[in-house]
Amino acid sequence: MTDQLKYKRVLFKVSGEALMGDGEFGIDIPTLDRIAGEIAEAQKAGAEIGLVIGGGNIFRGVAGAASGMDRGQADYMGMLATVMNALAMDGALTKAGVEARVMSALSMPQVCEPYSRGRALKHLEKGRVVLFAAGTGSPFFTTDSGAALRACEMNCDAFLKGTSVDGVYSSDPKTDKNATRYEEVTYTEVLTKNLRVMDAAAITLARDAQIPVIVFSIRNEGALLEVLKGKGRFTKVVT
Numbered sequence: 513m514t515d516q517l518k519y520k521r522v523l524f525k526v527s528g529e530a531l532m533g534d535g536e537f538g539i540d541i542p543t544l545d546r547i548a549g550e551i552a553e554a555q556k557a558g559a560e561i562g563l564v565i566g567g568g569n570i571f572r573g574v575a576g577a578a579s580g581m582d583r584g585q586a587d588y589m590g591m592l593a594t595v596m597n598a599l600a601m602d603g604a605l606t607k608a609g610v611e612a613r614v615m616s617a618l619s620m621p622q623v624c625e626p627y628s629r630g631r632a633l634k635h636l637e638k639g640r641v642v643l644f645a646a647g648t649g650s651p652f653f654t655t656d657s658g659a660a661l662r663a664c665e666m667n668c669d670a671f672l673k674g675t676s677v678d679g680v681y682s683s684d685p686k687t688d689k690n691a692t693r694y695e696e697v698t699y700t701e702v703l704t705k706n707l708r709v710m711d712a713a714a715i716t717l718a719r720d721a722q723i724p725v726i727v728f729s730i731r732n733e734g735a736l737l738e739v740l741k742g743k744g745r746f747t748k749v750v751t
């Protein structure tokens with residue numbers, strides 16, 4: 513079935529907030545299971561998936577720093593939040609019949625594997641979903657930057673960003689009813705127009721590696737597999 517997929521090996525970035533469902537904090541188990549089911553469906557169709565989940569449903573380093581915390585310490589706390597989300601998703605994927613591995617950029621061998629590019633590539637080749645946790649392992653970098661880095665290292669065909677909106681807009685469509693939605697936009701336009709798809713470092717990494725960034729709504733059931741086939745509603749960021 514892999515011939516039906518436009519993108520076979522992908523890095524799928526899910527915001528931590530997406531795991532909250534309709535809640536205001538933490539993990540909504542039905543939402544977690546639904547996303548895991550979408551990943552299972554995509555894998556059965558032949559996709560090789562690396563997964564990065566943000567930590568904003570538990571703790572955001574930038575928000576902590578803005579409240580007066582030391583930025584480095586706040587970022588490390590945010591990294592730990594991503595590990596917690598990755599472990600939760602690992603359990604949900606196992607329940608959905610998917611073999612997965614959590615790999616952390618921060619060493620915690622009692623909890624999960626330390627990140628190794630070679631081992632991660634072997635996991636993907638064996639059909640396992642690889643959950644990349646703890647960002648880059650260094651403070652002052654976002655999970656988007658960590659995800660873009662892993663997309664480059666894994667030689668991915670695309671970087672998929674699942675959000676709460678169905679693409680890239682000229683401004684926040686939740687607050688601006690006149691916001692314009694883009695079907696396709698260039699990396700340069702994202703940077704010069706400050707479209708807030710992801711941070712500049714992540715966009716630059718994707719641009720330099722010529723990895724298309726595809727932004728879609730993870731709230732729409734079946735959206736992941738549709739995007740992998742090049743269908744559905746999304747915005748594509750390209751050269």
